[in-house]
Amino acid sequence: MPYVNVRITKDGVTREQKQQIVAEITATLVRVLNKKPEQTHIVIDEIDTDNWGFAGMLTTEYRARAK
Amino acid sequence: MPYVNVRITKDGVTREQKQQIVAEITATLVRVLNKKPEQTHIVIDEIDTDNWGFAGMLTTEYRARAK
Amino acid sequence: MPYVNVRITKDGVTREQKQQIVAEITATLVRVLNKKPEQTHIVIDEIDTDNWGFAGMLTTEYRARAK
Amino acid sequence: MPYVNVRITKDGVTREQKQQIVAEITATLVRVLNKKPEQTHIVIDEIDTDNWGFAGMLTTEYRARAK
Amino acid sequence: MPYVNVRITKDGVTREQKQQIVAEITATLVRVLNKKPEQTHIVIDEIDTDNWGFAGMLTTEYRARAK
Amino acid sequence: MPYVNVRITKDGVTREQKQQIVAEITATLVRVLNKKPEQTHIVIDEIDTDNWGFAGMLTTEYRARAK
Known part of the structure; x- marks a missing residue:
């Protein structure tokens, strides 16, 4: 009886x-x-x-810095 | 100190x-x-x-097939 | 398709x-x-x-103080 | 490799x-x-x-009573 | 940044x-x-x-009945 | 009413x-x-x-390689 929870950032996943996942x-x-x-x-x-923290900052900011 | 998480499909629950649950x-x-x-x-x-997979497919599709 | 997760302290639940829950x-x-x-x-x-924090302390300690 | 999930009521958190959390x-x-x-x-x-139950009722109602 | 939680019954998974999962x-x-x-x-x-409920009973009992 | 879940590898945390966390x-x-x-x-x-996968492998293996 598996239950799987996949948590990802909201990035326009179709x-x-x-379905493929x-x-x-x-x-x-x-x-x-x-x-x-x-x-x-x-x-x-x-x-x-804005709700996913990574490396001590929000992913929004992390990605802006990474550009 | 219980913590309970109830996860259900979004189907217009009132x-x-x-409150009853x-x-x-x-x-x-x-x-x-x-x-x-x-x-x-x-x-x-x-x-x-679209975000709840069951029996290898999305519930959206599972329900469409079940009709 | 509900999935429910009940998290409780380990207190010798039978x-x-x-089964009743x-x-x-x-x-x-x-x-x-x-x-x-x-x-x-x-x-x-x-x-x-020891792994359930409540009111800023571990439940182990919280209960000891409550006695 | 910590993963932390912080669940709070939706109250206009900025x-x-x-970022500070x-x-x-x-x-x-x-x-x-x-x-x-x-x-x-x-x-x-x-x-x-409406989706966070506390003390046997929805937080919406709990807060209305607390006023 | 995906986080995935796979919950399965304890059945001697190697x-x-x-690793393959x-x-x-x-x-x-x-x-x-x-x-x-x-x-x-x-x-x-x-x-x-004993901690996984399915179809209104514990999986331990569900499996015993299914035999 | 916050609920926080901290998931870490089992490494002899005291x-x-x-309590400090x-x-x-x-x-x-x-x-x-x-x-x-x-x-x-x-x-x-x-x-x-053995139950925490990271970078496509179990943490047990990841740490052995990192040495």
Whole structure:
């Protein structure tokens, strides 16, 4: 009964990309751990870059500096 | 000191329904485990069906197929 | 497709208590939100009192002071 | 490799406040546990007061009663 | 900066299986979303079957009935 | 009503270090966001290095290579 939570920054991820992520992670858990797809739940949380801190600063600022 | 996180799909859940869920889960924890209501926190996350994967696909697609 | 995470302090909760919590929370979600039991997952995390901070101190210490 | 999740009610927290929270929590983990800032991630979730249950009721109602 | 939490039942998962899960999920996020491996963290939580509720009962009991 | 989850690798963190982390994060939330200590919960999860994936491998392996 896996539950997977994928947390990423909100960067315009498309429905097709989400579908691919869900399909691949489910396939991994089925193949490696013999889990059942109908008992595998995967929740994707898209986080505003103002709400994701990294290296002591907000990702918004981190990316501005990195340019 | 319980902390409960309820994650559900975003399907127009009303404030009354949220209130009922919070009241009942709190009552369960008070009755079964003798927890204090004022130390019991329950956070409800409503997840877009495009962000909830199930059975290897997005719930949006799963529901469309189920019709 | 609810996923519920119940986090409580590790205080010798019995299997019967866990079973009751799972049964009651599932019943609440079925009754209030019309969810399906076979798509409802509830994970209980039991946390050592040294790892649960409350009111600025560890619960171990909080409880010792409360005596 | 710390991952920190800060969940708070959605109350108009400013970018400056988020930056300060991220900077201080990162500094704590670096100082106390010798963690590396570039491996420290902090995600802030702002929760609607209708979705945060406390003391058996929604925070929206709790605050209205407290006035 | 993805953070992924994989929650599974505690069933004697080996280090090799964990390594494969981490490698594959990281590869998915790099390929589909162009994420950097050195900013991708994946935490695997192994949950006792007495602590995972499914279909209104503990997984321990669910599996015993399924035999 | 903040809830904070700090996830770190299991590296012999002492009770004193946990106490300091809890005290400092609580102080940050009180000072920056005006939160109440008695409504602030902080849970520390210590994760085995075999269960924390980073840069596509388990932390156990990552550290062995880094030596």
